[in-house]
Amino acid sequence: MNLSTHLHITTWVIGLIFVFVTYAMYSSGSKSGAKIVHMILRLIYLLIIATGADLLFRLQLWNGEYISKAILGIISIGFMEMLLIRRKKQKSTTGMWIAFIIAIVVTIALGLRLQLGFKLF
Numbered sequence: 001m002n003l004s005t006h007l008h009i010t011t012w013v014i015g016l017i018f019v020f021v022t023y024a025m026y027s028s029g030s031k032s033g034a035k036i037v038h039m040i041l042r043l044i045y046l047l048i049i050a051t052g053a054d055l056l057f058r059l060q061l062w063n064g065e066y067i068s069k070a071i072l073g074i075i076s077i078g079f080m081e082m083l084l085i086r087r088k089k090q091k092s093t094t095g096m097w098i099a100f101i102i103a104i105v106v107t108i109a110l111g112l113r114l115q116l117g118f119k120l121f
Contacts, residue, residue, distance in 0.1 A: 004058060008051035015044045016104075019080050026087045038084060045077050065114060072107040079103050 018041040025034035052073055056066060079100040086093045 004051065004055050008048070008055055011044060011047045011051050015041065015048055015077075015080070018044060019084065022084050023087055026084065031088075034088070038088075041080075041084075045081070048077060049074070065110060069107065069110045069114060072103060072110060076100070076103040076107050 018037060022034050022037045022041055025031075025037060052070060056070055059066065079096060083093055083096045083100050086096055
């Protein structure tokens with residue numbers, strides 16, 4: 001794995017940590033603190049997308065798996081944001097959690113299968 005891969009994985013891990021922290025803060029009623037962490041998380045989303053795009057363009061492999069991974073990554077970020085917005089508005093998040101977990105698991109599994117990742121399949 002190269003530096004770009006490590007940076008992308010690091011941004012994803014930080015992003016996931018921030019999702020759980022923000023969710024917990026919204027759940028505990030700390031809306032002003034949660035709003036700040038949520039805004040930082042949105043900047044992390046941009047870093048995730050930028051590092052993912054960097055990897056995609058460096059590889060110059062435009063096959064279905066890489067495109068699927070990119071699309072699933074963006075969908076995962078969308079579910080992260082929708083999960084937090086639903087929690088902020090105190091709406092039910094059960095379905096969003098299920099969709100988020102499925103999207104993240106499939107995205108990670110596909111990422112581990114690709115050329116720069118670990119060979120699982």
